[in-house]
Amino acid sequence: MSTDHAASSRMYYVVFLVLLACTYLTWQVAYFDLGPLNTLAALAIAIFKATLVVLFFMHARSSSRLTWIVVIAGIFWFLILMTLTATDYLTRNWV
Amino acid sequence: MADNSSAATYEHPAAAHQFESLNHQQEVSILGMWVFLVTEILFFGGLFLTYTVYRHWYPSAFAAASHEMIVWAGTLNTVVLITSSLTMALALHAAQAGERRTLIVLLIATMALGCVFLGVKAFEYRTEFVEGHFPGRGFQFEAAYAPQAQIFFSLYFLMTGLHALHMIIGLGVMAVMLWWSWRGRITPAYASPIEISGLYWHFVDIVWIFLFPLLYLVGRHVH
Numbered sequence: 001m002s003t004d005h006a007a008s009s010r011m012y013y014v015v016f017l018v019l020l021a022c023t024y025l026t027w028q029v030a031y032f033d034l035g036p037l038n039t040l041a042a043l044a045i046a047i048f049k050a051t052l053v054v055l056f057f058m059h060a061r062s063s064s065r066l067t068w069i070v071v072i073a074g075i076f077w078f079l080i081l082m083t084l085t086a087t088d089y090l091t092r093n094w095v
Numbered sequence: 096m097a098d099n100s101s102a103a104t105y106e107h108p109a110a111a112h113q114f115e116s117l118n119h120q121q122e123v124s125i126l127g128m129w130v131f132l133v134t135e136i137l138f139f140g141g142l143f144l145t146y147t148v149y150r151h152w153y154p155s156a157f158a159a160a161s162h163e164m165i166v167w168a169g170t171l172n173t174v175v176l177i178t179s180s181l182t183m184a185l186a187l188h189a190a191q192a193g194e195r196r197t198l199i200v201l202l203i204a205t206m207a208l209g210c211v212f213l214g215v216k217a218f219e220y221r222t223e224f225v226e227g228h229f230p231g232r233g234f235q236f237e238a239a240y241a242p243q244a245q246i247f248f249s250l251y252f253l254m255t256g257l258h259a260l261h262m263i264i265g266l267g268v269m270a271v272m273l274w275w276s277w278r279g280r281i282t283p284a285y286a287s288p289i290e291i292s293g294l295y296w297h298f299v300d301i302v303w304i305f306l307f308p309l310l311y312l313v314g315r316h317v318h
Contacts, residue, residue, distance in 0.1 A: 042308035074133030
């Protein structure tokens with residue numbers, strides 16, 4: 001923990017700047033009409049930002065494997081919630 | 096309680112007796128916080144799911160309703176929350192280095208940014224109330240989209256309201272952390288309370304990272 005201590009504060013600033021850049025990007029992209037890609041771009045940027053926060057600000061990167069399992073399980077269960085519901089709602093007008 | 100090794104075990108006043116060491120206790124408490132955050136993912140997840148289904152059903156009404164959002168306020172709040180996440184991360188950094196004064200300043204900065212966020216949110220809510228966008232009897236919107244737009248605004252107030260509630264709880268947690276840091280209870284050996292509160296704070300930031308594009312930016316490109 002102490003060896004990378006000084007380096008980590010610089011890393012926080014870098015992550016912060018990337019997050020700001022992504023915020024600007026998502027805001028600007030929203031003004032272009034890209035069809036369904038608008039939502040896709042917004043979500044992709046949001047997922048990227050969230051990943052940065054989890055990995056660097058929340059230190060998942062240097063966490064124990066047990067923590068990793070918990071985090072991934074959480075995301076996985078959320079995806080089950082979304083996907084299984086989508087198989088119903090998003091496919092109703094297919095028939 | 097193994098007595099033969101207890102003499103060599105490092106005894107910290109904050110260490111509870113069921114743990115082998117303070118380190119063990121910290122690992123367990125951090126894991127515990129993550130488990131709690133997983134339940135929070137699913138708590139907010141239900142609302143994100145509802146949003147997805149209704150937006151899939153009423154895309155144009157959602158775009159029209161989202162167009163009424165005050166985009167500058169949402170963008171400003173995104174920047175404010177990201178900055179507060181930075182000050183929070185730096186606060187933990189200071190706590191681990193034993194820089195008590197820096198820690199206190201950064202915790203106050205984090206809380207101040209949290210208050211700015213809530214202030215901007217209050218301004219938005221006020222504007223939306225005045226414009227008749229709060230769901231209910233006084234709801235006003237283009238007749239063609241009114242019922243569906245009301246669903247959007249219901250979700251908007253529910254999701255941002257729940258998020259704001261988390262912010263308020265976060266401010267309460269930070270107030271305790273500030274008190275503990277002030278009293279000198281937080282030390283490099285016992286910085287885990289700051290780390291755990293930080294995890295919660297960053298999680299609330301992440302929720303906003305998703306709320307911002309989904310609520311404010313959906314209808315930007317349509318006129």
